Amino acid sequence: MIEEKKVKKVFVNGPISPVFVGESIAKHSTKQDIGAHSIFLGQVRNDIIDGNAVLAIDYSAYNEMAEEKFHEIREDAFQKYSLTCMHIYHSLGRVEAGEIGLFVFTSSIHREDAMEACAYIVERIKEQAPVWGREVFDDGRHVWKQNNFKETQ
Amino acid sequence: MIEEKKVKKVFVNGPISPVFVGESIAKHSTKQDIGAHSIFLGQVRNDIIDGNAVLAIDYSAYNEMAEEKFHEIREDAFQKYSLTCMHIYHSLGRVEAGEIGLFVFTSSIHREDAMEACAYIVERIKEQAPVWGREVFDDGRHVWKQNNFKETQ
Amino acid sequence: MAIKLLTFGQITEIIGQSESTVNAMDSDALKAQLIMQFPGLKDLQFAIAVNKYVINENTGLKDGDTVALLPPFSGG
Amino acid sequence: MAIKLLTFGQITEIIGQSESTVNAMDSDALKAQLIMQFPGLKDLQFAIAVNKYVINENTGLKDGDTVALLPPFSGG
Numbered sequence: 404m405i406e407e408k409k410v411k412k413v414f415v416n417g418p419i420s421p422v423f424v425g426e427s428i429a430k431h432s433t434k435q436d437i438g439a440h441s442i443f444l445g446q447v448r449n450d451i452i453d454g455n456a457v458l459a460i461d462y463s464a465y466n467e468m469a470e471e472k473f474h475e476i477r478e479d480a481f482q483k484y485s486l487t488c489m490h491i492y493h494s495l496g497r498v499e500a501g502e503i504g505l506f507v508f509t510s511s512i513h514r515e516d517a518m519e520a521c522a523y524i525v526e527r528i529k530e531q532a533p534v535w536g537r538e539v540f541d542d543g544r545h546v547w548k549q550n551n552f553k554e555t556q
Numbered sequence: 557m558i559e560e561k562k563v564k565k566v567f568v569n570g571p572i573s574p575v576f577v578g579e580s581i582a583k584h585s586t587k588q589d590i591g592a593h594s595i596f597l598g599q600v601r602n603d604i605i606d607g608n609a610v611l612a613i614d615y616s617a618y619n620e621m622a623e624e625k626f627h628e629i630r631e632d633a634f635q636k637y638s639l640t641c642m643h644i645y646h647s648l649g650r651v652e653a654g655e656i657g658l659f660v661f662t663s664s665i666h667r668e669d670a671m672e673a674c675a676y677i678v679e680r681i682k683e684q685a686p687v688w689g690r691e692v693f694d695d696g697r698h699v700w701k702q703n704n705f706k707e708t709q
Numbered sequence: 710m711a712i713k714l715l716t717f718g719q720i721t722e723i724i725g726q727s728e729s730t731v732n733a734m735d736s737d738a739l740k741a742q743l744i745m746q747f748p749g750l751k752d753l754q755f756a757i758a759v760n761k762y763v764i765n766e767n768t769g770l771k772d773g774d775t776v777a778l779l780p781p782f783s784g785g
Numbered sequence: 786m787a788i789k790l791l792t793f794g795q796i797t798e799i800i801g802q803s804e805s806t807v808n809a810m811d812s813d814a815l816k817a818q819l820i821m822q823f824p825g826l827k828d829l830q831f832a833i834a835v836n837k838y839v840i841n842e843n844t845g846l847k848d849g850d851t852v853a854l855l856p857p858f859s860g861g
Contacts, residue, residue, distance in 0.1 A: 421585075425578020428597065432574075432654035435602040440656075442595035443671065444581065445785050446663075449588035462784070465717055465777055468761040469784075493784060501585035503593075505785045510599075518596065518675050525667060525785065533758075533777075534784025535718035547719045548783035598861050615860065618793055618853055621837040622860075646860060658861045678861065686834075686853075687860025688794035700795045701859035 413473045414464065414495045418502035419444075427490060431510055437487050439514035441521035445505030447498050455540040459499045460548065465533035469493075476527045484520035486511050491524065493534060504536075566626045567617065567648045571655035572597075580643060584663055590640050592667035594674035598658030600651050608693040612652045613701065618686040622646075629680045637673035639664050644677065646687060657689075710734065712770050715777040723749040731776075737767040739776060755780045786810065788846050791853040799825040807852075813843040815852060831856045 424442070431437055450457045473491055480489060488510040498504040507524050511517040528534075529550045536548040577595070584590055603610045626644055633642060641663040651657040660677050664670040681687075682703045689701040714731045721727045724747055733739035736757050744750050756763050758777040759770065770776065790807045797803045800823055809815035812833050820826045832839050834853040835846065846852065 421578045421582035423578075424581055425574045425576075428577055428656075429574035431599070435600075435653045437599050437654075438601045440595075440597040440599060441674075442593075442597070443667070444593040444595070445667070446584070446590050446593060447588075448591045448665065463717065464784070465715065465758075465761075465779065468758060468777065471761060500588045501590075503581075512601065514596070514598070514678060518671075518678075521594075522671050525671075529785040530782070532782060532784045533717065533779055534782060535780065536783040537718070547780065549781045550783050550785065616793065617860070618791065618834075618837075618855065621834060621853065624837060682861040683858070685858060685860045686793070686855055687858060688856065689859040690794070700856065702857045703859045703861065 411474070411477070411491075413470065413491050413493050414466065415492050416494075417496050418494055418498045418504065419492050419506045421503070424503075424506060427506075427508060431488060434487060434510070436512060437510045438512050439517040440508065440510045441514075441517040443505070443507040443521050443525050444503050446503050447500045449500035450538070452538070452540070452546065455542050455544065457500055457538045458541050459497050459539045460504065460536040461497050461539055461545075462493070462495050462504060462534060462536050464495060464535070468533050472532050473528075476524055476531070479527070480509070480520050480524050483523065484509075484511065484516040486516055486520055489520070489524070491528070493528070493532070497539075564627070564630070564644075566623065566644050566646050567619065568645050569647075570649050571647055571651045571657065572645050572659045574656070577656075577659060580659075580661060584641060587640060587663070589665060590663045591665050592670040593661065593663045594667075594670040596658070596660040596674050596678050597656050599656050600653045602653035603691070605691070605693070605699065608695050608697065610653055610691045611694050612650050612692045613657065613689040614650050614692055614698075615646070615648050615657060615687060615689050617646075617648060617688070621686050625685050626681075629677055629684070632680070633662070633673045633677050636676065637662075637664065637669040639669055639673055642673070642677070644681070646681070646685070650692075710770060710772055712739065713773075713775040714739075715775060717778070718780040719753060720750065720755060720778045720780050723747050723753070733770055735767050735769045736764060736776065739770065743778075753780060786846065786848055788815070789849075789851045790815075791851060793854070794856040795829065796826065796831060796854045796856050799823050799829070809846055811843050811845045812840060812852065815846065819854075829856060
């Protein structure tokens with residue numbers, strides 16, 4: 404039960420708004436030992452597959468397992484890198500082309516930690532988080548996306 | 557003269573606001589071939605040096621040379637990485653502890669390019685941009701900052 | 710041996726429901742039985758999680774376990 | 786040989802002005818002459834840019850050139 408309480412909420416319904424990203428950055432101005440922020444944003448591409456354009460990605464997840472996996476990734480990143488702050492947000496549901504579905508935000512005293520941790524977290528999510536994206540086409544059909552990833556850790 | 561026109565404005569007076577970062581992100585929602593954004597933000601730390609806390613950094617630059625150097629870094633990054641977009645903003649003048657003085661923003665189809673280019677640009681700026689930060693202390697004294705950097709090509 | 714079976718993504722489309730109750734001694738038996746029932750699964754790559762942990766070898770199942778069939782991830 | 790001399794950061798504090806006109810045949814002569822005039826420069830590390838390009842060896846100067854003394858950078 405105590406374990407459960409430590410799990411930070413990662414999933415948000417629908418796209419992550421640029422305004423939310425700006426607000427998240429602003430909240431860190433009081434943490435004056437931070438020297439560097441690194442941010443990764445995953446944006447939905449309107450890829451053309453077999454002549455049809457992707458309109459949106461509809462994300463679904465194995466929520467209980469994903470929340471535990473995000474927690475594990477978070478703990479591992481704090482262990483590996485000297486970080487002041489870390490935030491991970493992932494969309495569920497429909498995210499239109501041009502909208503943002505992943506927001507990883509790391510902060511540290513010196514820039515190397517924030518930048519390396521951010522890349523590490525993104526790779527771990529792509530490789531290990533039980534999340535699926537259904538690419539919806541303009542002709543109504545869909546395909547299930549499949550990630551490419553480098554092996555991490 | 558034509559050369560000069562291509563030089564994008566990098567310097568901004570005073571801190572870079574989180575709202576501006578959010579607005580910059582929002583502008584990319586129409587570029588639907590983008591799959592990944594990488595952002596680096598340099599925030600002023602309230603370091604304690606010899607018992608006195610840094611209140612702010614006052615940035616100055618050799619403007620004409622810096623603008624040319626930023627242009628060169630931009631061209632080199634576009635050459636080395638497959639990027640859709642790149643934006644660099646650097647503060648001049650006073651930036652308080654907790655405020656942002658550097659904003660590097662790269663976008664690409666696949667995540668590796670945006671992330672690697674962002675780190676590359678940050679290193680080049682720290683190493684090669686003729687910009688100086690005067691750390692102002694709470695007791696009125698100041699020291700001139702000096703960057704640590706890895707050698708980049 | 711009532712096992713809770715969860716499926717996701719493309720696998721749900723093949724099986725027709727995302728949650729069901731099945732009986733099986735171990736994960737290999739469950740997989741074989743599902744492929745028999747839903748031949749479409751045969752050509753799909755998927756991982757199996759037992760109680761939220763991905764397993765890499767045959768694993769015994771007991772009453773109340775939750776088994777999830779996980780097609781290749783595509784988050785992020 | 787009127788050379789425009791620009792200084793920055795800590796060097797401006799030592800020299801007392803950020804822009805001035807000086808006379809020198811080449812960059813080594815200019816440097817020697819400035820260190821003589823402003824002994825505080827001796828202990829400072831700085832690079833020299835001629836017409837916005839950092840030089841790594843002694844460089845001849847001509848009328849109208851701009852020479853900048855650049856203390857270690859600390860942008861970003």
